[in-house]
Amino acid sequence: MDGETVAPLSLGSHVRGLIASGYRAAGSALGSITRLALDVALPTLCVACREPVAGEGVCATCWAQLSFIAPPYCARLGIPFVYDPGPGLLSMQAIAAPPAYQRARAAVRYDDTAKTLVHSLKYQDRTDLAPVMGRWMARAGQELLGDADVLVPVPLHWRRGWSRRFNQSGLLAKSIEKETLVPLAGDALRRVKRTQQQVGLTRSERAENVQGAFKVPPEKRALIAGRRVVLVDDVLTSGATVDACARALLRAKARQVDVLVFARVVESFKSPI
Known part of the structure; x- marks a missing residue:
């Protein structure tokens, strides 16, 4: 899928972004650890089936359908x-x-x-x-x-x-x-x-x-x-x-x-x- 078909941030992505931004000032190492933890705790979900998806948007299965x-x-x-x-x-x-x-x-x-x-x-x-x-x-x-x-x-x-x-x-x-x-x-x-x-x-x-x-x-x-x-x-x-x-x-x-x-x-x- 191209750039125009990318979905907006899911709730997990939105929360992840808000929290991660608060840690940027604490240093890149801590920020990386925080982002990794949030990726596990709040995975981005497909906007159709709610299965975890890499990046943002619709998973490959739903996109094909x-x-x-x-x-x-x-x-x-x-x-x-x-x-x-x-x-x-x-x-x-x-x-x-x-x-x-x-x-x-x-x-x-x-x-x-x-x-x-x-x-x-x-x-x-x-x-x-x-x-x-x-x-x-x-x-x-x-x-x-x-x-x-x-x-x-x-x-x-x-x-x-x-x-x-x-x-x-x-x-x-x-x-x-x-x-x-x-x-x-x-x-x-x-x-x-x-x-x-x-x-x-x-x-x-x-x-x-x-x-x-x-x-x-x-x-x-x-x-x-x-x-x-x-x-x-x-x-x-x-x-x-x-x-x-x-x-x-x-x-x-x-x-x-x-x-x-x-x-x-x-x-x-x-x-x-």
Whole structure:
């Protein structure tokens, strides 16, 4: 893996750095002994499987299991193609049911390893994963981010946000902001209707579930009107949630809405028409 795919410091690395820095003034010999002891006591762990790893980041096994999405893919939905049909080709899905947003891109396919990362961030308070996931997203979304005026995370309902204590999409958006300097408008979009979990719902049920669930408050419209917005989320499944968000942003006069997610469900590799 290259330098751009290195993960941020784990908790063990962070603590090790803080303690070791306090010993530097005591001399290099003592500092070396201290660092060696800390390496044993607080080993750096893989951000996915939590196994000890040399250096920082993802272990070789988990790295090999991640399926990064790269061209060729549908110019609209970012769904990967089996072969390269040439620039600008659309998938059958994009033509049959074009979304409200203009383009969607994802860093990886939603497989077992990606699921582990997403669930660890979302449900196990592994907020230390957000920087590396955001870094991969920034790379995957270079085309979108180069034209973007503002980042907007998919919001949680306030009750769910209160129980979870953070919005994983907001953390990913903050990481992308640091990587790209595209400004973040974290509260420009609100979830005004508490919806049920999308897991287990059909495509049509997902769309109905989030209908009318999102709104740009009047006092936030100035952040959106005339802007090219990149909507940030963790996973794209049917696209119902981000489509509902995009429609709310377009009603607030956004110039264009694109979607950037960490992982997307790919039922099978799609061929263009």
